[in-house]
Amino acid sequence: MGNINAAVDLQQDGDVAVIVMDNPPVNALGYVLRGGLMQAMEAVRAKPEAKAVVLIGTPRAFSGGADITEFGTIQKQPLLPEVIAVIEAFDRPVIAAMSGVALGGGLELALGCHYRVAAPGSKLGLPEVKLGILPGAGGTQRLPRLMGPVAALKAIVAGTHIPVEKAEGLVDAMCATREEAVAFARSCIGKPLARVRDRDEKLQEARANPGLLDEAAAPLLKRARGQLSPAACVQAVMGAVNLPFDEGLALERKLFRDLVNSKESRAQRHAFFAEREATKVPGMPAGLKAAPVKKAAIIGAGTMGGGIAMCFANAGIPVTIVELKQDALDRGMGVVEKNYRTAVSRGSMQEGDVAKRMALFTATTDWSAIADADVVIEAVFETMEVKREVFTKLDAIAKPGALLASNTSTLDVDQIASFTKRPQDVLGMHFFSPANVMKLLEIVRGKASSYESLARALAIGRAIGKVSAVVGVCDGFVGNRMLHKRSAQAEALLLEGALPQQVDAVVTKFGFPMGPYAMGDLAGLDVGWRIRQGRGTTAPIADALCEAGRYGQKTNAGYYKYDGRTPSPDPEVQRIIAEQQRKLGVNPRTIGDDEIFERMFYPMINEGARILEEGIATRPSDIDVIWMNGYGWPIRTGGPMHYADTVGLKHIADRLDFYADRNGDETLRPAKLLRDLANQGAGFAPPTKAAA
Structure with a gap:
């Protein structure tokens, strides 16, 4: 004093x-x-x-x-x-x-x-x-x-x-x-x-x-x-x-x-506090200190593995990348160096920093190189069989107490943990692509994940400059689970009469950097196609585009045609949509922007309510953090759950009932939490003092 x-x-x-x-x-x-x-x-x-x-x-x-x-x-x-x-x-x-x-x-x-x-x-x-x-x-x-x-x-x-x-x-x-x-x-x-x-x-x-x-x-x-x-x-x-x-x-x-x-400032102040709340884990022992991470290891040198490794090198932490084959390893390290060279050309890095960063990498096909790593993150092919093989090896080689993390975006982290004799050391660390750029780290807490493991994952997130949120285990966790609801409506809107450019325009006008179809083209439509094939599900229009060899930007054709990276509407897409409408007996209609907006965002908010009901997310604001930092939700609205409160939950619930009745789609019915809060005239979260 x-x-x-x-x-x-x-x-x-x-x-x-x-x-x-x-x-x-x-x-x-x-x-x-x-x-x-x-x-x-x-x-x-x-x-x-x-x-x-x-x-x-x-x-x-x-x-x-x-x-x-x-x-x-x-x-x-x-x-x-x-x-x-x-x-x-x-x-x-x-x-x-x-x-x-x-x-x-x-x-x-x-x-x-x-x-x-x-x-x-x-x-x-x-x-x-x-x-x-x-x-x-x-x-x-x-x-x-x-x-x-x-x-x-x-x-x-x-x-x-x-x-x-x-x-x-x-x-x-x-x-x-x-x-x-x-x-x-x-x-x-x-x-x-x-x-x-x-x-x-x-x-x-x-x-x-x-x-x-x-x-x-x-x-x-x-x-x-x-x-x-x-x-x-x-x-x-x-x-x-x-x-x-x-x-x-x-x-x-x-x-x-x-x-x-203004509403906008209240939303952004909400976002500020939400990021800080998202790292607070209920029940975490007070004063628990995370063990330091002096060396990291990444399994897989592909796009995700290389990007995750860059996060550690950028923070000055030595990192080992392990691949099965030398040519894949060389290719992955070449991409890493190219990314750094691009940063130099843009002025965001100094030339001398490239050599310093690259010196922190050890690239090998020898799995024994991970034996002294404090954290090992796998970023391999997204099937449970591949995860089983990887985690069985990690369990045998990694030192006692090492954090073993999966970058899976959808798979069951509890099942992955069961492939080891140390499930308390296993959790999900879901990075977003490109991992060296995107801010979000979704930390997936398994049933057996210890508080020590969670503390270490959160400390790693801070060290590598990520915004972290802790979530529970379910298909797609929080971000992708909600995204699946938007994707389902995106497919349905095209079948009913909307066009990709119309839907994307509504979404970008709201403040997203890209609409769902442009985003799909960028990520590669074949990725979702393979997942649907593995699960035995279909998306008639998306599948038809892939069957025609239209995988997105990588093939210069997807929902749009491309001159370089510049998209433009393609009459061939309209023809494919019309063909699927005829096959399914759908009579297309004119769909207004208001309906597009509600069907893009209200089902996502509804799924967020279910996620809260199930305890997959601790707080509504955690969902906001995930969507603002991982998916481009406009920060000026404070994230989906904060935005829902500003719109009014009764309005959202009533509109969901309307679409469920009209389309005969019971999955659109309001979640119990959403309906209960709407009936009470309440929101997902009371306004905080700072956001009031």
């Missing part, structure tokens, strides 16, 4: 006052910290011996930003803009000494200081756009004055962390220690105060060329797919260029208030 309040300590180092922020874990700028800063500044004002001020946090965090649990509530005074205004107007130099992270309101606080220094390795950024808002304490007005409006616009709309070494214009000096920061502050005594608000030299080019920001904003807004906050960020940065500072600040604050009260 500090001498100002619980979060702030005021110290004196000769002629420099040092204000220390310590509000664990990341110095969130809640009202206690804000109030402490105001009191500390007033205390320094009364100290004529203090010729300069250093504002410092902890090694972990200068400040991670606002306390978002205060959003949507009446915030206690002082607000952050008021704190920054006092610092900016102070009559002696105030230096922000940043270390760890300075994000969101934390960076805005630093921008309000007269100078900024930072420890090497610090990360700066304004990630508010990821919460459906914009920087509301001057960030959109001050950052362009230091970085230039184009660079600032890209940083604010992307919301990504900026390594301090690349934060051009933001930092006046690199100071690794508090002592160095104090020495820098001492060097500023007597100099004119450098207020960011008064600087406009980097705004001149954009003022002289009004189209410059429009050009920079266009691709950013296209990627945003209709989200409100990126467009508001652009508007605010344009205000920095075109308006006097105080007017730009007022515009920013108005835009912030509008956004923070």
Whole structure:
């Protein structure tokens, strides 16, 4: 506890006052910290011996930003803009000494200081756009004055962390220690105060060329797919260029208030907390520590195996890839290196990093190489017989206590565990393709999976930068089980009269990056065809496309025809659909976009309710996490279950009953949980304080 309040300590180092922020874990700028800063500044004002001020946090965090649990509530005074205004107007130099992270309101606080220094390795950024808002304490007005409006616009709309070494214009000096920061502050005594608000030299080019920001904003807004906050960020940065500072600040604050009260921001704040909740396993012993992973092994060098291995190498963890045949191993490693070379060509990796990453790989056909691995993940062909063979070998070779995981997307993890004498060490780790890109890791908990195994899997997810969710065992787990319901409706809609391009347009308009048919073409239609053949099921139109050799992009023809990767509607597909309609005696009809929308999404939500009933998912928000991070569900709606609550469960249940009656399809009937909640006028989850 500090001498100002619980979060702030005021110290004196000769002629420099040092204000220390310590509000664990990341110095969130809640009202206690804000109030402490105001009191500390007033205390320094009364100290004529203090010729300069250093504002410092902890090694972990200068400040991670606002306390978002205060959003949507009446915030206690002082607000952050008021704190920054006092610092900016102070009559002696105030230096922000940043270390760890300075994000969101934390960076805005630093921008309000007269100078900024930072420890090497610090990360700066304004990630508010990821919460459906914009920087509301001057960030959109001050950052362009230091970085230039184009660079600032890209940083604010992307919301990504900026390594301090690349934060051009933001930092006046690199100071690794508090002592160095104090020495820098001492060097500023007597100099004119450098207020960011008064600087406009980097705004001149954009003022002289009004189209410059429009050009920079266009691709950013296209990627945003209709989200409100990126467009508001652009508007605010344009205000920095075109308006006097105080007017730009007022515009920013108005835009912030509008956004923070929007459904979109509430949904994105829900997503933020949902990701953190998804890693909490009921019953997990408090304080359980996961054993460290010093070496990983992957069985299979195909697309999934290579991608999973890259996840470990990218995190600096040595990884062994095992294949049955040398040619398959060489081919897989060639793809891995090609992926890294592509990253270099795109500027997301340095040339020197390729050799460093590749040096972490051991490629072999010798299974004994996995004997010292802490985790072994199989990524082989998706049949139970192949899994039996692999896990029998793993059981014999892997060291005691090693985590044995299957990347299966549908198969019974309990049966896979039964192939070993250590089922407590077995679980599913379902990565999504491409594994080195997609954020989601679906951790599948078997009946015998120990808490130690779950803790280790969750720790691995954190180490390799994944968003993890723990689910139970069933066919397809959570994500693919719900996807199967959408796929069934996609097939039915084509038989009844819709066209692929019409359905895909409805889905992408909602915010998905791709519609179901374009996605199927990308993944390869033959994959689902083989699965259906193995299960003895059919999908008349999808099967007919495969029988015609139309497997998707790989054959330049699927639901669409392709020129490279560019799809276009194909009359041949319409002919195949019409032929199947005749065979099945279906009279096609005109289907409107509203029906398409409801049949694409409401059966999925209904299946989510069944998943909750069965305990396959612990929380509705876990389902949201899976769909937003693994399948492209638009984050601005908060995931399928959160979205259902905003629509109203009674409406969804009534529409499902309508389609079940009209189509004679009892699988569309509302799940008991959905119907019960609808009758109560309730939602899947009560609104949280932060999302309210």
